[in-house]
Amino acid sequence: MRIKKGLAYRRVAGELFVVDGANARLHELNGAAAVIWEGLSKGLSQSRIAAELSGQFEVEEPAALLDVQEFQRQLLAAGLLEEK
């Protein structure tokens, strides 16, 4: 999965703002979600993103991996991800 084309995003004050111009929607991601988003934007694997999350938020890697997977499902449902 990768971030859908046509989205613009920017990190401000620890939050990440995603503008979906085609659907005129603004999404706001908190710090942890922003780390996952940025990992996806770099094309990192789920386990690499989970390791990054674990390092930044004091969460065990297995739990972080579940968070990454769940959040990825949410992003897909929101139409913000697409198949590679």
Add this chain to the structure above:
Amino acid sequence: MSVAGFGLNFKSDSTSIIKILRRRYAPFLGRSVRGLELEVSEGPNRREPFRPYVESAAGRLKLRRGDFCAEILNRQRKGKASAAPNEQCLDAFLRSLISRRLLDSGGLMLHSAGIVLGGKAYVFPGKSGAGKSTLSRLALGAGAEVISDEINLLRPGPRGWVAYGSPFWGEMRAGGRQASWPLGGIFLLKKAGTSSVLPCSGGEPFRSVLRCVVNFSRSAEVAAAALAAAGRLLAVTQTRKLEFSKDNADFMELIV
């Protein structure tokens, strides 16, 4: 005419269109200004689609709505448009065009109230119902100049951000004037029983400003331009929250 520093020269065989432009935008007219040359003909007054569509590709800017359609060659600064000969249509067309020109130049068209105090512009972003017109009326009653109660035009300049006179108004339906003021600050609006100024937290200013940007394009590039412009604006502009009462203009003393 000149709006937000953008020159617009209209040519039309339609006396109705020329009459409307002369009347509606009188404070923004000039003899001849450098800028875009637009040949405007009369077109049908279709109601749908109501939301403007603005896209740019291969050096051409296209603007469409049920009642207007325009194509502009960016490099040549020339274009043709057809528009229904009524004020609402021409207003929507100009809003669409100016909002895009602002984004292209690093600026922003913001749903906001704008007032002048001590020679500086103060802008109050807010969606419908936030209190823009109420605040503007109170400020006018207290002797301040109102730039617009609905749409303000901001551009970065060599000495900081500048607010330009706006021909786009909401409930107050005033005319505006061709002028510019250095931007003194931004206040996020909240109606309250009494007036007070509070600090903003985290991404709150960015979120509020971004939600108030007027942008009819669906492209990622233009969305990215809006994000970047909002970021640059807020990086250098003091932004606070203003709680204000609709019963008096006490808030005026808290602005400067």
